[in-house]
Amino acid sequence: MQSQAHPILNFEAQINNTKQLNTLYKPVLFNTKNSTEKQNLADLLANKPHIQIFDCIESQIEELIKCLKPGIPPTELKKVAENHRGSTPLFDYGIWVYYPWAEKLVHLLDEEEFVVVRTNRNKHKITAEEQTLLSQKKIGVMGLSVGQSVSLTLAIERGFGELRIADFDELDLSNLNRIRTGIHNIQLQKTVIVAREIAELDPFLKVICFHEGITDENIDAFLTENGTLDLLIDECDSFDVKISAREKAKALGIPVLMEGSDRCTIDIERFDLEPERPVLHGFVEHIDMSVFKTLKTLDEKVPYIAPVTGIETLSPRMKASAVEIMSTISTWPQLASAVTYGGGITADLSRKILLGSLKISGRFFIDIDELIADEVPSPEPIEEPRNKQLDPSELNTYLSTHQIGEDTKGDPISDVLIHKLIASAGKAPSGGNNQPWHWHYKNGTLHLFLNKGVSGAYLDPDYISSYASLGASIENLLLEAAVNELGVEWSFTPELFPDHIAFFNFKGKHVLSEGEKNLAAQISERHTNRKLGMAQEANxxxxxxxxxxxxxxxxxxxxxxxxxxxxxxxxxxxxxxxxxxxxxxxxxxxxxxxxxxxxxxxxxxxxxxxxxxxxxxxxxxxxxxxxxxxxxxxxxxxxxxxxxxxxxxxxxxxxxxxxxxxxxxxxxxxxxxxxxxxxxxxxxxxxxxxxxxxxxxxxxxxxxxxxxxxxxxxxxxxxxxxxxxxxxxxxxxxxxxxxxxxxxxxxxKAESSPQRTIRKPLNKTLSIGTA
Structure with missing residues (x-):
């Protein structure tokens, strides 16, 4: 009869391979009441005499008795514990747990008693019935930066029966600003690290690792294999995965929970209660997320990222950091404090969702900087906005007082022609497109006023920018007049600056030059273009x-x-x-x-x-x-x-x-x-x-x-x-x-800009005065 290979020796052969050791995350359990397992444990200890052994089973049994009989007097505790153990030798009581990656052997209560003690101090924040219900729930966590804190908090509370974790990445040194783990884990898979940490605090919890992250090939297995998830927690960085996972979760009726460490942004999507609910609250309905994975540059990806992250609801420091990405920093910053309390809040919400005590959907902010902050002084009273239009009756009074251009009155021109002149004048450039001109036609004379209600901004000191804009508008007016063969006599009125700028009288016929014709033809085409130029030498x-x-x-x-x-x-x-x-x-x-x-x-x-x-x-x-x-x-x-x-x-x-x-x-x-x-x-x-x-x-x-x-x-x-x-x-x-x-x-040289700045209607920049 052929002899069988010794199981513990096979196990030893596996873990002696460093590469294989780095993928192990499940501890080995030995029940020494079983003779075979007892021998396996003995062989392990013989082959590895350096293993650290942690045996405090007596104190665990006593703690179990205190949990089962809270009122027992301390003087009777040891005797009751011994009676509970009965004839079972201490060595054989409970189980032994071996952690091959740490070379540690721990003596523990068996699963049933371990859970009693481990969850005892959850009561009655979590009742025994609720704890049992949670132990039947399956949770999936995508992404293990914030997701590590979430997963460990869920495990500490025993908030699940099965946890599926997915991340393709290895731990980098820079991750240690927010991920609670040791430096010896650098370059280890994040899934392995999290699964090990959970196993080290509770070897009975079931953890399934998806080391390759979420892919098109495995997403269905992640969501449904061995039973459909009861909750999907999204903490991954891939925006196409965020959307595709939600679409599948929606089809399966799986609720989705996401926490963004900035401002502790919480997204809850109860697809189990609202099967027609749009993914991500409808923020991405207008874009085709299926093309995201084909995009190469950050600039191509930004229109897809922005609706998901809520660019304008970021914290001030995160907004500043976003501006600095690829300049002084390489990626989005996160802090351990935010990740830690985000993990706690996510675990808390997870429990409430799974127990049916929270049914709401939406995006929420638990912003510590807003909730707890120094008192901010009241802002200065805001000035009432200035009148942005000039009053024609006030302009009439002004002109009557100053008698501008009365000695050179022009020939009257039609309203149609006036409108053509002012429409062209209004196509001139202006600083910030403030259009600081106001034209007033009275008694055959056209007057140009500076509309100070829209001028005088910080970058319009002493109205210099507005004056340049008014000059450009005058040039357009004169060219339009030339095209219409209108003779123009005009003059600046420097003595009346900054209110009245110039007056124009139209007299006789103008002979249009070819130069004027060519320039006037470009009035409607001229626009500001901020594109990069085509590579070329100056002509x-x-x-x-x-x-x-x-x-x-x-x-x-x-x-x-x-x-x-x-x-x-x-x-x-x-x-x-x-x-x-x-x-x-x-x-x-x-x-x-x-x-x-x-x-x-x-x-x-x-x-x-x-x-x-x-x-x-x-x-x-x-x-x-x-x-x-x-x-x-x-x-x-x-x-x-x-x-x-x-x-x-x-x-x-x-x-x-x-x-x-x-x-x-x-x-x-x-x-x-x-x-x-x-x-x-x-x-x-x-x-x-x-x-x-x-x-x-x-x-x-x-x-x-x-x-x-x-x-x-x-x-x-x-x-x-x-x-x-x-x-x-x-x-x-x-x-x-x-x-x-x-x-x-x-x-x-470049293509014309497809979008042009808007212009005010003529009734906002032109008025007709009474005689």
Whole structure:
């Protein structure tokens, strides 16, 4: 008769293989009341005399007696324990548990008695009946970072009968900022680590590992094999798995629970109670998540990630961190404190769901920073919004008082023609698309007023940006008049600045030139384009032609084409953009007054810059949305972050064949008005040549604030930074201190922007006065 191989020796042969040892997570149980198992244990001890042995079975039996008979006097405890054990030798009482990965042998009560003692202090937070019910439940946990804390907490409470855990990853050193385990486990599978830790606190709990994570091939087994899950807990990083697992869970009627460690965001989806409930509360219904796994870049993935994570509901520090991803950090940050209490909260909710005491679905936040925080001083009272429209009756009174242009009254023109003129004038560019013009036609004279209700933002000091916009609008008006063969006599009214800007009388017939015709044809085509330019060299002939169109004795146009110069300018622009974000008043203007974050806002105000018009990548657009939170911006400033803004400016400048700068001799309102006219003429001419223009005026406005504006709130640190940036720019363009930098821009070839900024209807920017 052939002898059988000794089972314990076979086992020893297996665990002596290091690779196999690193995959073991199930302990070996020896019941020494069984002679074969007793011999196996003896063989193990003989072969491995160095094994650590932990035998405190007597104290466990005594603790069992205290659990079964809470009122027993301490003096009788030992005697009752001995009676309970009866004739069974201590060595054979209960079971012995061997942990091969730790070379430890532990003497324990058997499962029934072990569970009595282990769960005794759960009572009556969890009743005996509830504990029994939980012991019959099957839970699946996908992802073992936050999922490790969840799994261990569930195990400590004995909140399940079977736990399926899935993660394809190994432990990295960087994971130890949030995963409670030892350094000796680095490069061990996370599933093995968690299963071992559960086995070390309760060897009777059933844990099934999916070492390859969740895949298309095994997801059905994860959800249904050996019985359908009673609860799916999602803590995985893969967004396509999040959705596909939910779709299957929905079909099977499995409730889903997810905890995001940031702000302890909780998602509960009771597909068992609401079979028609949309996955993830409907946040992803508008996108096809099936293509996610085919996407390569973060920018491609962002539109799919954002609805799942709730980008705008992130904590301020997480928003700042999101901006820094792939700049100063490589992935989403998590903290052990958040992971730990997230694990506790998830286990608590799991128990309530499984016991039927919680039936709600939705997204919830248990934000410690909001629940427990220092008292914040009440904000300053918010000023009532300024009137954004000028009152025609007040304008009539103003004109009657000042008698502007009365000596050169023009010929009356039709309402149709007036509307054509103002429609073209309204297509001019303006800072933040604030459209600061108001046209008033009275007694044959057209008047241009500055609408101060929409002007004077932080980056419109002394109305310089608005003056340039008004100049551009005047240029469009004159070109439209020329196309309609209208003779125009007009004049600025500097003595009335900043209220009244200019008046226009229409007299006689104008002979249209070919140049005027070509420029006017581009009024509707001209737009701001923020895309990256196509790789190409500067066409010097085109740059010279544009220079010849606008340059005069007063107006200068300077070009930079060298790659190193464009890199320096890109850095100057990026630093200025970041300074804008880090200056509270400028940030508030940008976020609340300039930007329009959705179509509803765009249509409601008919001004501002729609985020859809910025030609931004998905990633950059999300980054901009994150900057809406002033607390996130404040923290970003604190950590000296925000390099993503610099990188964007740098890429834009480096992709442009040339950077232009328009200058005038002085920083007077009249110079900015004239500069605005030159800007529009150049922009229209560039459009006719097939070029795109991107204004980059934030640095110039900070230079003006630092050097010219009498009252500004720039801190000393910012003033030094701005001064240094200005010195660099003047050196590059070879201009002197007394020159006014009116307009800086990128010029490049690219596809037109598909989305354009909105314009106000004429009844908001034109009024007809009474005689």
């Amino acid at each position: 010097i002939a085109d740059l010279d032609q544009l220079k010849a169109i606008i340059e005069t004795k007063e107006i200068g146009l300077h070009w930079l084409t060298a790659a190193e110069d464009k890199t320096v300018l890109g850095d100057i622009s990026g630093q200025a953009d970041l300074l804008r974000m880090f200056t509270p008043a400028a940030h508030e203007d940008f976020i609340k007054k300039e930007m329009r974050w959705n179509q509803e806002q765009i249509l409601e105000t008919a001004d501002g810059i729609g985020i859809n018009t910025l030609d931004l990548s998905n990633q950059d657009q999300i980054g901009l949305r994150l900057m809406k939170d002033e607390r996130a911006v404040e923290f970003l400033k604190k950590i000296k972050g925000g390099n993503a803004f610099k990188y964007l400016a740098l890429k834009q400048f480096q992709s442009s064949p040339a950077i232009g700068l328009i200058t005038l001799p002085q920083h007077s309102p009249l110079d900015y008005l004239k500069g605005g006219m030159a800007v529009e003429k150049l922009w229209l001419a560039a459009t006719a040549l097939g070029y795109q223009i991107h204004p980059v005026n934030v640095p110039l406005i900070f230079f003006y604030k630092n050097n010219i504006q009498e009252l500004n709130d720039l801190p000393e640190e910012s003033r030094k930074q701005i001064f240094n940036l200005h010195q660099k720019l003047k050196h590059l363009f070879k201009i002197t201190d007394n020159i006014a930098e009116i307009f800086m821009f990128r010029i490049f």
